[in-house]
Amino acid sequence: MYKIQTLNNISVKGLDRLPRDRYEVASEIGHPDAVLVRSFKMHDMVVPETVVAIGRAGAGVNNIPVEAMSQRGVAVFNAPGANANAVKELVLAGMFLAARNICQAWDYTRSLEGDDASLNSQVEAGKKQFVGFELPGRTLGVIGLGAIGVKVANAASALGMNVVGFDPGITVGRAWELESDVRQAHTVDEVVGQSDFISVHVPINDHTRNLINGDRLRMMPAGGVVLNFSRAGIIDDEAAIAALDEGHLSAYVNDFPTNLTRQHPRCITLPHLGASTREAEENCAVLVADQIRDYLENGNVRNSVNFPEVVMPRGGKGDRLSLVNSNVPNMLGQISTALASAGLNIDDMYNKSRGDLAYTLVDVEGEIPAGVIEDLRGIEGVLAVRVIR
Ligand SMILES: NC(=O)c1ccc[n+]([C@@H]2O[C@H](COP(=O)([O-])OP(=O)(O)OC[C@H]3O[C@@H](n4cnc5c(N)ncnc54)[C@H](O)[C@@H]3O)[C@@H](O)[C@H]2O)c1
Ligand SMILES: O=C(O)[C@H](O)COP(=O)(O)O
Numbered sequence: 001m002y003k004i005q006t007l008n009n010i011s012v013k014g015l016d017r018l019p020r021d022r023y024e025v026a027s028e029i030g031h032p033d034a035v036l037v038r039s040f041k042m043h044d045m046v047v048p049e050t051v052v053a054i055g056r057a058g059a060g061v062n063n064i065p066v067e068a069m070s071q072r073g074v075a076v077f078n079a080p081g082a083n084a085n086a087v088k089e090l091v092l093a094g095m096f097l098a099a100r101n102i103c104q105a106w107d108y109t110r111s112l113e114g115d116d117a118s119l120n121s122q123v124e125a126g127k128k129q130f131v132g133f134e135l136p137g138r139t140l141g142v143i144g145l146g147a148i149g150v151k152v153a154n155a156a157s158a159l160g161m162n163v164v165g166f167d168p169g170i171t172v173g174r175a176w177e178l179e180s181d182v183r184q185a186h187t188v189d190e191v192v193g194q195s196d197f198i199s200v201h202v203p204i205n206d207h208t209r210n211l212i213n214g215d216r217l218r219m220m221p222a223g224g225v226v227l228n229f230s231r232a233g234i235i236d237d238e239a240a241i242a243a244l245d246e247g248h249l250s251a252y253v254n255d256f257p258t259n260l261t262r263q264h265p266r267c268i269t270l271p272h273l274g275a276s277t278r279e280a281e282e283n284c285a286v287l288v289a290d291q292i293r294d295y296l297e298n299g300n301v302r303n304s305v306n307f308p309e310v311v312m313p314r315g316g317k318g319d320r321l322s323l324v325n326s327n328v329p330n331m332l333g334q335i336s337t338a339l340a341s342a343g344l345n346i347d348d349m350y351n352k353s354r355g356d357l358a359y360t361l362v363d364v365e366g367e368i369p370a371g372v373i374e375d376l377r378g379i380e381g382v383l384a385v386r387v388i389r
Contacts, residue, residue, distance in 0.1 A: 002296050005029050005048075008038035010057055011278075014285020018293060034292050036285075039063055039272070047074070052386060053295050055288035058083055058275055059147070060231060061305050062204050070306045070357055073324035073384025075295055077304050079287040081147035083280035087229050088151035090255075090274050091199055095140075095156075098197075098225045098251035100132035103268050136160030141195030143188060143211065144202035144230070145170045145178065152199055153182045166191045167202075188212075192219045197227065204231035214239035217249060225251045229274045232256035241267065299361050299388055308354035316347040316363035320388040323360045326381040327353040332360065334379050339364060342372045357383075 004018060004025045014036075015025055025036075034053040035042075041063045042054070054064055056078040066076050097103055108130070112122050140156045142149045145167035153163045157179045165178070166185040185191045188211065192198060198220065202208045212226060212235040220226075226249060228235045235252075237260050243249040244266045254261065257269035275284070287303070294300040299322035301310045307324075314320070321339075325331045332351055339346060339362065347363040368387050376385045 002034070003029050003032045003050075004034050004036055004292070005032035005051075006036045007040035007042070008036075008057075010036045010038070010289075011281040011285035013282040014057060014287075014289040017286055017289040023293075033296055036288065036292065037064065038284075047072075052384065053077065053292055055292040056305075057281070057284040057288045060203060062231060066306050071383070073357075075301060075304050075307045075324075077288055077291045077295070077302075079284040079291075080303055082283035082287045083275035083277075084147035084151050086277040086280035087148045087201075087274040088155055089277075090270070091148075091152050091227055091229050092155055092159075094227050094229070094253035094268065094270075095135065095197055095199075095225065097268055098227075098253055099135060101130040104265065105130040137162070138196040139164060139194055140197040140199065141166070141185070141191035142182075143167070143191060143198065143200045145174055146201060147174075148229075149199075149201035150174050150177045152201065154179045156197075157181055161197075164191055164194060188216065189219060192216045194221070195224065196221055197225045199227040200230050200234050202230055202234065204233055209233050210236045212236065212240075214242065217243040220249070222248055223250045225249065225253065228252075228254040228256065232258070237261055297388065299386070301359060306354070307357060307359050308352035310350050310352050310359050310361060312348060312350040312361045312363070314363075316365065318344075318347065318364045318366045319368045321360070321362040321364065321368060321376075322384075322386040322388060323362070323376065323382065324384040325358050325360070325379075326383065327356050327358040328381050331358060331379070331381060335360060335362065335376065338372055338375045338379070339368070341375075342369055344368060344372070 002023050004023055006027050018025055031050040032048055035051055036055045038057050043065050051074055053075045059078055061078055064076055069076050108126055112119050139162040142153045142165045145165045153165050157163045163182045164185050165182050166188055217239055226235055237258055240252045241260055241264055244252055251266050253268045255270050255272050255274050261267045262269045291302050298314055299320055301307045344364040347365055349362045351360040373385055376382060
């Protein structure tokens with residue numbers, strides 16, 4: 001029986017991928033083999049020693065101590081692209097809310113008092129405060145052209161906007177998905193200098209913290225709108241509020257409210273709603289549950305953020321060895337020597353590295369004795385060993 005600990009609510013559709021006769025799933029469970037999580041901050045918890053895999057039912061993994069898990073040989077998976085459409089739709093909604101002053105106008109309507117005739121005259125007198133502008137012909141700058149950024153760029157292009165994108169690490173696949181009229185920028189400054197709207201779609205890390213700061217906000221044309229549906233800290237909140245107060249920015253839309261932003265009249269903050277649709281929650285949970293199951297039952301690695309992609313079909317009738325080690329010379333030699341010393345013949349083998357880590361699957365003829373597993377664990381540089389029967 002595999003044991004799975006859930007640290008957030010995970011869609012039932014995803015949990016249904018883990019058959020009850022082989023998986024026990026609970027928020028509190030002793031000796032879990034794997035963890036399923038959404039935004040729960042795992043940095044503050046002690047991850048049980050029994051955990052071999054963590055599945056993030058979403059995109060961002062900044063709530064997971066990925067580096068520490070790598071050093072323990074724990075695989076971390078996410079669900080790339082599975083919530084991208086949900087975020088794209090909310091970004092589009094944010095652009096419309098800002099361009100048409102919808103939040104302020106709605107507040108105004110709700111504040112009115114009187115009978116319907118009086119309301120009508122207040123509506124007609126008051127609406128001029130909320131005159132907005134239209135999107136065609138305006139320029140959107142998209143920073144980060146991954147699963148979400150590409151969808152946002154293409155949707156804006158379909159609305160008649162000029163779109164300029166920046167992503168020095170764009171993959172060939174994402175570049176193929178982009179509409180041909182999305183222009184490429186070579187620097188962030190080039191994007192902000194020409195964009196009426198800026199939307200960031202990058203992970204939070206040391207390169208992206210305060211990516212949009214006061215200097216860059218000042219480079220934007222006056223009346224600009226900035227949107228942050230990625231992570232708190234990518235846009236400097238204080239600088240954005242200052243730019244709103246100076247009248248240089250017209251709106252700041254973001255998914256990560258703080259006490260500084262949430263009451264500001266030109267700041268539209270939402271409670272981290274980007275991925276909160278039924279569809280996205282199901283897509284993420286299903287994808288990540290399938291990946292965790294394949295890792296536990298077959299050792300296969302798909303969509304990991306710290307392990308190399310390793311998928312080896314199950315053909316052999318004997319044990320499968322799953323081994324995580326530091327990416328240093330002579331590991332494979334030592335692994336095969338340990339197996340050969342027990343007279344085990346290797347049926348199939350797959351070894352791949354990623355950065356400082358390497359991952360190996362070995363199918364052997366017969367059963368791997370407990371002593372050999374201990375020998376393998378004793379090899380310097382071996383981080384984790386599992387036998388899958
Ligand atoms: N608000 C929400 O609910 C919500 C939902 C999903 C994702 N997110 C956030 O959005 C982020 C992006 O998600 P995604 O699915 O598009 O991820 P992704 O990995 O598909 O795309 C990220 C892109 O950013 C690019 N990038 C990285 N650093 C960059 C930099 N300094 N400048 C320009 N580009 C850079 C990468 O090359 C990559 O193409 C996630 O990391 C997460 O933090 C938020
Ligand atoms: O990175 C993500 O996928 C989002 O921030 C979604 O977070 P959530 O799963 O807590 O909604």
